[in-house]
Amino acid sequence: MLLEVEGLTRYFGGVAAVKEISFQVQESEIFALIGPNGAGKTTVFNLITGLLAPDAGSLVFEGKSLAGLKPHQIAAAGISRTFQNLQLFGGMTVLENIIAGAYLKGRTGFLKSLATWPGSAREERKIRQEALALIDEVGLAGLADLPAAALPFGRQRLLEIARALASGPRLVLLDEPAAGLNSAETKELADYLKRLREEGKSMVLVEHDMETVMEVADRIMVLNFGEAIALGTPAEIQANPEVIKAYLGEDEQVA
Ligand SMILES: Nc1ncnc2c1ncn2[C@@H]1O[C@H](COP(=O)(O)OP(=O)(O)OP(=O)(O)O)[C@@H](O)[C@H]1O
Ligand SMILES: [Mg+2]
Incomplete structure (x- = not known):
């Protein structure tokens, strides 16, 4: 297992931006984190990359704890990111x-x-x-x-x-890479991410463009108000009534 996230929690003021999130990222996997604005997605990236310290929970990368490491040490360990x-x-x-x-x-x-x-x-x-x-x-x-x-x-x-x-x-965290791209660029991006996976890269993808997420992700976790409400394959997530309700409103469908 490349990255193991266990019980990750971070408060701002009295509010949990990220609450007891657990997931694992495998080798050569595109793991997507989706959810409405303010769900906690970028905060998860900030916790993994050491820009923020967790209030609770653990982060283990290639079998080693990331606790207490500075951002540049985490980058040197093999985790890089893009910014929203x-x-x-x-x-x-x-x-x-x-x-x-x-x-x-x-x-x-x-x-x-x-x-x-x-x-x-x-x-x-x-x-x-x-x-x-x-x-x-x-x-x-x-x-x-x-x-x-x-x-x-x-x-x-x-x-x-x-x-x-x-x-x-070894692991790249992508925070809304398709935002601002036109449809041709978005398609190129999706193809590129799939190519990177074939080359053995692992990625965590935060993205609002559902077409891209459903096309490239191996597994998807859905966050809502800092909590994980679903984890599954794109097909499972698209069919999950709670996800459709919480994330997209009851009138819409995922993708
Ligand atoms: N440094 C901070 N100080 C205080 N509150 C913060 C900070 N960073 C994030 N938050 C709050 O934590 C919650 C989660 O924010 P976050 O940026 O992680 O959401 P997000 O899922 O990335 O949203 P978006 O899709 O809009 O980018 C929000 O309520 C946000 O206001
Ligand atoms: Mg964000």
């Missing part, structure tokens, strides 16, 4: 953004790697080549030297995914 609100370096080029992501690799912290940047010329060439390959793979070919801020929003989303992948993580 993009956090690119807008003034840096596409290539530089990806190289910055690549320097999270290994056991050094981000600041330390910046301090030693660019490292040896040979290492730099290798990282550059890998970054360019990633740029092609994610569909940003030809854009490497543009400032990130100059890209259309949909392309910036893809860049953030590429940057998250640049560190060679």
